[in-house]
Amino acid sequence: MSRLILRGHVAAALGHHVDTDLIYPGRYLNITDREKTSEHLFELAYPDLRPRLGPGAILVAGRNFGCGSSREQAAAAMRYAGVQAVLAVSFARIFYRNAINLGLPAVVCAETARIASGDELEIDLEGGMVTNRTQGVSLASAPLDPRAVALLEAGGLAPYLKKKYAA
Amino acid sequence: MAMTMAEKILARAAGRQQVSPDEIVVAPVDLAMSHENADLVRKTFQQIGRPTVWDPGKIVIIFDHRVPAESEKTAATHRSVREFVRAQGITHFYDVGRGGICHQVLAEQGHVRPGMVVVGTDSHTTTHGAFGAFATGIGATEMAGVWCEGALWFKAPATIRILAQGEFQAWVSAKDLILFIIGRLGADGADYRAVEFDGPAIRGLTVASRMVLTNLAMEMGAKVAFTPVDDWLLEYLRPRTAEPLERIEPDAGAVYESTLEIHLERDVAEPQVSCPHAVDQVQPVSALGSVRIDQAVLGSCTNGRLEDLEVAAALLAGRKVHPDTRLIVIPASQQIYLEALRCGYLEALVAAGAMIDPPGCGPCVGVHQGVLAAGEVCISSTNRNFVGRMGSADSQVYLASPAVVAASAIAGRIVAPSVLEEEVAACLA
Numbered sequence: 001m002s003r004l005i006l007r008g009h010v011a012a013a014l015g016h017h018v019d020t021d022l023i024y025p026g027r028y029l030n031i032t033d034r035e036k037t038s039e040h041l042f043e044l045a046y047p048d049l050r051p052r053l054g055p056g057a058i059l060v061a062g063r064n065f066g067c068g069s070s071r072e073q074a075a076a077a078m079r080y081a082g083v084q085a086v087l088a089v090s091f092a093r094i095f096y097r098n099a100i101n102l103g104l105p106a107v108v109c110a111e112t113a114r115i116a117s118g119d120e121l122e123i124d125l126e127g128g129m130v131t132n133r134t135q136g137v138s139l140a141s142a143p144l145d146p147r148a149v150a151l152l153e154a155g156g157l158a159p160y161l162k163k164k165y166a167a
Numbered sequence: 168m169a170m171t172m173a174e175k176i177l178a179r180a181a182g183r184q185q186v187s188p189d190e191i192v193v194a195p196v197d198l199a200m201s202h203e204n205a206d207l208v209r210k211t212f213q214q215i216g217r218p219t220v221w222d223p224g225k226i227v228i229i230f231d232h233r234v235p236a237e238s239e240k241t242a243a244t245h246r247s248v249r250e251f252v253r254a255q256g257i258t259h260f261y262d263v264g265r266g267g268i269c270h271q272v273l274a275e276q277g278h279v280r281p282g283m284v285v286v287g288t289d290s291h292t293t294t295h296g297a298f299g300a301f302a303t304g305i306g307a308t309e310m311a312g313v314w315c316e317g318a319l320w321f322k323a324p325a326t327i328r329i330l331a332q333g334e335f336q337a338w339v340s341a342k343d344l345i346l347f348i349i350g351r352l353g354a355d356g357a358d359y360r361a362v363e364f365d366g367p368a369i370r371g372l373t374v375a376s377r378m379v380l381t382n383l384a385m386e387m388g389a390k391v392a393f394t395p396v397d398d399w400l401l402e403y404l405r406p407r408t409a410e411p412l413e414r415i416e417p418d419a420g421a422v423y424e425s426t427l428e429i430h431l432e433r434d435v436a437e438p439q440v441s442c443p444h445a446v447d448q449v450q451p452v453s454a455l456g457s458v459r460i461d462q463a464v465l466g467s468c469t470n471g472r473l474e475d476l477e478v479a480a481a482l483l484a485g486r487k488v489h490p491d492t493r494l495i496v497i498p499a500s501q502q503i504y505l506e507a508l509r510c511g512y513l514e515a516l517v518a519a520g521a522m523i524d525p526p527g528c529g530p531c532v533g534v535h536q537g538v539l540a541a542g543e544v545c546i547s548s549t550n551r552n553f554v555g556r557m558g559s560a561d562s563q564v565y566l567a568s569p570a571v572v573a574a575s576a577i578a579g580r581i582v583a584p585s586v587l588e589e590e591v592a593a594c595l596a
């Protein structure tokens with residue numbers, strides 16, 4: 001399947017202003033083995049959430065997701081946990097850039113309130129459409145701009161630049 | 168066409184006549200700052216495979232989050248960054264004991280000047296708008312890209328203008344003003360926007376106090392924030408840099424998305440406190456009721472400067488920290504530490520029972536030097552009070568000005584400094 005059409009189930013529907021300290025506590029920022037970072041995802045605030053995140057999981061949230069610190073571990077740890085996309089009404093700007101740069105699709109969708117935990121979604125990243133198959137509704141989302149699409153297709157900024165310099 | 172500060176700096180950097188909100192431009196970066204997360208940047212940079220950074224003179228690396236190293240793991244991180252700095256010939260590196268908190272060091276060492284484009288792997292990089300720079304936070308991977316390319320894409324932000332007039336009331340400071348504004352606009356009230364602070368009340372502030380505004384603008388989502396480039400600022404910068412300084416200001420007639428007018432006497436009549444667990448949960452201190460505290464923290468890139476230590480020392484001189492409370496004080500840089508020593512502030516604080524942490528971030532990010540246990544309550548001059556930010560997920564952090572932190576340390580509960588004066592007056596009566 002193309003990277004640009006995603007299908008999966010919603011592992012959790014979170015509220016507004018989920019900050020980066022909630023997503024990835026500051027005390028674990030010196031972990032150098034990147035894959036290990038996913039163990040501490042949501043550890044302090046939502047300890048029950050981590051076990052529900054596996055390959056293909058989708059996270060849904062309200063406004064201002066990822067506010068706070070510039071720590072990219074917040075996005076990276078999600079990706080290592082298998083999260084394939086995050087949908088939110090809005091994202092804090094550094095988190096949004098980090099997510100795309102790390103190859104984690106961040107999708108702006110005004111109507112995430114119409115998505116519940118456990119719903120099956122199909123997300124068309126370029127077309128800007130989220131289909132909630134469980135509830136039988138289609139929700140508009142902001143289509144990703146071509147720059148973001150190119151980064152996601154490469155798997156993130158590092159592989160994108162690596163390829164560019166190798167060419 | 169007339170432009171705001173953000174539009175003006177971006178347009179010039181990108182070599183264009185003008186830019187408007189939502190336009191995407193690619194601009195060369197004048198300065199790229201990192202702290203300990205330089206190690207993560209380094210790793211990604213090496214993964215990309217470039218042999219050398221774009222310009223070793225434009226990268227600044229400052230250790231502050233974990234100084235001195237609190238664990239073997241951090242010590243190894245520090246070492247690998249030092250090796251990288253040496254191998255790449257990075258000129259501006261501030262090791263343990265040479266600098267302090269990254270934002271303070273950039274400022275006091277004259278690294279930032281009006282009109283520059285600055286990126287930092289720290290969200291509070293917005294602080295440097297107090298020096299007229301377009302300064303914003305980015306992640307480590309993006310910084311690795313900057314180390315390769317020396318440029319970055321930016322979406323030009325719309326600008327919110329905040330005009331403040333009137334006089335600061337007794338014990339009301341820049342911290343109280345910005346907490347009030349965040350309470351009013353909300354945690355995402357300035358998301359993706361630039362903020363321009365201006366008005367007579369802002370122009371009367373010291374450079375240190377202006378940095379409080381641009382630092383905390385991040386907590387309402389601002390991409391960049393500015394205070395005016397005026398004589399005071401140029402006077403601050405002149406002894407710190409040999410580079411020419413320019414006076415850059417927004418054009419008359421620039422288009423603002425919205426304007427917020429603050430009248431200090433009316434809106435910020437007394438000190439403000441941000442309550443757990445969100446920075447925008449702001450109340451005037453008199454509305455709080457009796458909040459007992461276990462710890463008080465004075466420091467950080469928000470409020471660890473000389474004027475902050477001065478007000479605390481003045482309140483604590485001849486008094487004692489409450490027996491059930493501990494006070495932790497962290498000068499924001501080595502230079503401030505020295506000045507506070509010479510002025511006698513640290514002596515007054517230590518005599519009152521404060522513990523002085525070494526210059527750096529201290530417990531602000533919950534790593535070391537004063538983290539909180541479950542059930543503990545802290546009043547802090549820092550900038551974030553999220554769940555678990557300073558330790559246990561079951562601890563609580565209230566944010567306030569240095570004066571309120573010091574007064575609360577004495578009282579053992581959150582109070583305005585005026586309460587102490589009233590108590591003294593009552594004793595004398």
Ligand code: SF4
Nearest residue numbers: 268467468528531532
């Ligand atoms: S003092 Fe706190 S907010 Fe400032 S740079 Fe350090 S950790 Fe970040």
